[in-house]
Amino acid sequence: MNDESHSRDVTVNVIPSLAQIAPEVWDACACPEAVDGRPLDPFTTHRFLSALEDSGSVGTRTGWEPQYLVVEVEGETVAVAPMYAKGHSQGEYIFDHSWAHALERAGGRYYPKMQLAVPFTPATGRRFLTKPGWEVLGRSALVQGAIQFAANHQLSSVHVTFCTEDEAEAGAEMGLLHRVTQQFHWLNEGYATFDDFLSALSSRKRKAIRKERAKAQAFGGEIHMLTGAQIEDRHWDAFWRFYQDTGSRKWGQPYLTRKFFEIAHDRLRDDIALVICERGGVPVAGALNFIGREVLFGRYWGCIEDHPCLHFEACYYQAIDYAIAHGLKRVEAGAQGEHKLARGYLPAPTHSLHWLAEPSFRDAVEHYLDAERRAVDEDIEILTAFGPFRKDQREEQQ
Structure with a gap:
């Protein structure tokens, strides 16, 4: 036909x-x-x-x-x-x-x-x-x-x-x-490592990103990138708290219901790359990404504690790391945000x-x-x- x-x-x-x-x-x-x-x-x-x-x-x-x-x-x-x-x-x-x-x-x-x-x-x-x-x-x-x-x-x-x-x-x-x-997208020009990507930047921007990553990594905890069976119910409990905080500030109320994340756990885990930042074993921030064949799609970020540069690390740099490791061509970081330009995302x-x-x-x-x-x-x-x-x-x- x-x-x-x-x-x-x-x-x-x-x-x-x-x-x-x-x-x-x-x-x-x-x-x-x-x-x-x-x-x-x-x-x-x-x-x-x-x-x-x-x-x-x-x-x-x-x-x-x-x-x-x-x-x-x-x-x-x-x-x-x-x-x-x-x-x-x-x-x-x-x-x-x-x-x-x-x-x-x-x-x-x-x-x-x-x-x-x-x-x-x-x-x-x-x-x-x-x-x-x-x-x-x-x-x-x-x-x-x-x-x-x-x-x-x-x-x-x-x-x-x-x-x-x-x-x-x-x-x-x-x-x-x-x-x-x-929008602002990050393009993978065949980088083998994050340092390969940094080498394509001007010296000033390269140093700035390294400083941001160091500040974020010093927040006093650990950052995990989870997908598939690595994602547990407790991670959704934590992310719902993060999502509610962001949704109430940006839109007045969250668009997605709590039940969406319960269904996502059953149907969509293999489509998801979830960043969870834990301090003392307690999740304090996270970022939700969806995985395409060639693109990683950044969708939501939230936190219950503020730490310098942790937003940039969880949303932008962890996504770049994932894209490089999995040979993806692009990261789409969602709507708006000219601040993404300094982090290697181009219009x-x-x-x-x-x-x-x-x-x-x-x-x-x-x-x-x-x-x-x-x-x-x-x-x-x-x-x-x-x-x-x-x-x-x-x-x-x-």
């Missing part, structure tokens, strides 16, 4: 729960590459998305109502997408609050809207999930299905966030608005797609996005030039 089968009967269904589709059917679209190993990222797998749903992290009264898209050709599922009806813009990391305010000031209604995304996860990955060979038909059917759903329910918009660059280009050709934002573009029902509103946003793209491109160029790498290394990277 392939995309030349355009004349065949295509149906797009919306289902409110992943319990209505078998894991192997969903994953045949979401991560066909995982047949012989890890998925490119775990975030669109049935096990991850269903953990969000089963834990109550998404669903009723969360502002994230699942409306998963399923495309079938003569009864065969060939494409799926994680789609949610959103009652707010929290947990997305592609900020559109100003759009909502503008439309509502003009007498329109921005919420609810539709979001094709992985909730609470600013990590680039495929959003139009298709079986191999069905990319063109599958993407087209998913886009048309999402827009038709929004139109049928008189919703303001559809947003596809943290999609791949390839998907962004395809979506733009279908008439969606293309937005470019930025990288991220992509999203947008459909807006109101024509005049769409035109205004399109003009804004054109200017924003130019500004982001310039910002990435400037930040890269002032990055921590030696001049000869910067020239090679460019």
Whole structure:
């Protein structure tokens, strides 16, 4: 079967729960590459998305109502997408609050809207999930299905966030608005050790990182990187305390429920690299990472004690160590944070797609996005030039 089968009967269904589709059917679209190993990222797998749903992290009264898209050709599922009806813009990391305010000031209604995304996860990955060979038909059917759903329910918009660059280009050709934002990623240039990475930095930055690592390691305890069966229930008890502290300060309340971490212990441990910092045998800080085929995705940090530079060590340097040891190509350190630049993380573009029902509103946003793209491109160029790498290394990277 392939995309030349355009004349065949295509149906797009919306289902409110992943319990209505078998894991192997969903994953045949979401991560066909995982047949012989890890998925490119775990975030669109049935096990991850269903953990969000089963834990109550998404669903009723969360502002994230699942409306998963399923495309079938003569009864065969060939494409799926994680789609949610959103009652707010929290947990997305592609900020559109100003759009909502503008439309509502003009007498329109921005919420609810539709979001094709992985909730609470600013990590680039495929959003139009298709079986191999069905990319063109599958993407087209998913886009048309999402827009038709929004139109049928008189919703303001559809947003596809943290999609791949390839998907962004395809979506733009279908008439969606293309937005470019930025994150900071660490790139593995074939380093054999952390010192190899440091040797690529300017002398001043190299010394600064060594000082930070020394300060962090002197916090009076031990730092452990755990994955798979090494992760125990007690580690989740500790990390929940860390996560609650960070969530209450950043978002007012944590996005994930305690039950999510219980489910993660059963279903997702092999996808996780968990940093736990213990002092006197008591966990005092930690960082949660997810493991992809080529990328380590940094997600959450928290602590119950403050120690100099321990945040940088647990979140950034431990992730680099892990990526080097396991031959990963990149570390994505999550949303925002220009402070990451001094730690060897360089700016990288991220992509999203947008459909807006109101024509005049769409035109205004399109003009804004054109200017924003130019500004982001310039910002990435400037930040890269002032990055921590030696001049000869910067020239090679460019």
